Amino acid sequence: MEEIETCPAQRLLKMLSGKWKAEIFRLSVESPLRFNSLLRQIQGSNKQSLATALKELEEEGLLEKTTIKLKPLHIEYNLTEKGKMLIPVFEQLEGLS
Amino acid sequence: MEEIETCPAQRLLKMLSGKWKAEIFRLSVESPLRFNSLLRQIQGSNKQSLATALKELEEEGLLEKTTIKLKPLHIEYNLTEKGKMLIPVFEQLEGLS
DNA sequence: ACAATAAGTCAGATTTTTTTGACTATAGAA
DNA sequence: TTCTATAGTCAAAAAAATCTGACTTATTGT
Numbered sequence: 001m002e003e004i005e006t007c008p009a010q011r012l013l014k015m016l017s018g019k020w021k022a023e024i025f026r027l028s029v030e031s032p033l034r035f036n037s038l039l040r041q042i043q044g045s046n047k048q049s050l051a052t053a054l055k056e057l058e059e060e061g062l063l064e065k066t067t068i069k070l071k072p073l074h075i076e077y078n079l080t081e082k083g084k085m086l087i088p089v090f091e092q093l094e095g096l097s
Numbered sequence: 098m099e100e101i102e103t104c105p106a107q108r109l110l111k112m113l114s115g116k117w118k119a120e121i122f123r124l125s126v127e128s129p130l131r132f133n134s135l136l137r138q139i140q141g142s143n144k145q146s147l148a149t150a151l152k153e154l155e156e157e158g159l160l161e162k163t164t165i166k167l168k169p170l171h172i173e174y175n176l177t178e179k180g181k182m183l184i185p186v187f188e189q190l191e192g193l194s
Numbered sequence: 195a196c197a198a199t200a201a202g203t204c205a206g207a208t209t210t211t212t213t214t215g216a217c218t219a220t221a222g223a224a
Numbered sequence: 225t226t227c228t229a230t231a232g233t234c235a236a237a238a239a240a241a242t243c244t245g246a247c248t249t250a251t252t253g254t
C-alpha cells in the first residue's frame with residue numbers, strides 16, 4: 001500500500017519509530033555498536049528485532065556497518081554523517097523532558 | 098506488559114509515533130482542530146484512528162479539548178503550552194530533510 | 195418535522211510489528 | 225577437536241496498531 005507523505009517531519013519521525021530504534025540510536029552516539037553487546041545492553045529486546053532495526057537504520061543511512069578486520073575480527077555499526085545530524089534533535093528533545 | 102524507559106528521548110518520540118500523530122500535530126500548529134474537518138483533511142485516515150490519536154495526544158498533554166459554547170456549538174483541539182514546546186523540535190527536524 | 199452535520203463509540207476484521215525458538219556459518223580458545 | 229562467541233537468518237506465533245461498518249446522541253438547518 002502506497003503511503004503519501006504529507007507531513008515533512010513524518011519521514012524523520014518514522015525513521016526512529018519502532019520499539020528499539022531510539023535506544024539503538026542513543027547508544028550509537030556513545031560508541032560503535034556490536035550486535036551481541038547490543039542484545040545484552042538492551043534488555044527485553046531480541047535478535048530478530050535488533051537485526052531488523054539495525055538493517056533499517058542502515059538503509060535509512062543513519063548507521064553504517066563495517067567489518068573490522070583486526071584482532072578479533074568483528075562487525076561494527078557507526079553513526080554516519082547523516083546520523084550525526086540528528087544528534088541535536090535528540091538533545092533538544094531531551095531538554096524538554 | 099511493563100515497559101522500562103531507558104532512552105530519555107524515547108518518551109517524546111513515542112508520543113508522536115503512530116500513523117497520524119505527526120500530521121495531526123502539524124495541523125494543530127496551524128489552527129485549532131475539529132474532528133470532522135481533520136477526518137476530511139487527512140485523507141486515508143479514519144474516525145477510530147483519529148479518535149484514538151487525539152485522545153492520546155490529549156493524555157500526553159500536547160493537545161487540549163475545549164467545548165466551544167458559541168453559535169454552532171462545537172469541539173476544538175488546541176496545542177497546549179507543552180505542545181508548543183515541541184514546535185522547535187519539529188522545525189529542526191524539517192530543517193534536516 | 196426531517197434531514198444533515200458533528201463528534202464520537204463499539205465490535206470485529208485486517209495489517210503490521212514484535213517475539214520466539216530453532217538453526218547456520220565462521221573464528222578463536224582450551 | 226570440542227566448546228564458546230559472534231553475527232546473524234527463517235518460519236511461525238503472538239501482540240499491537242489500524243481499519244471497517246454499523247450505530248449513537250446532540251444540535252442545527254430547512
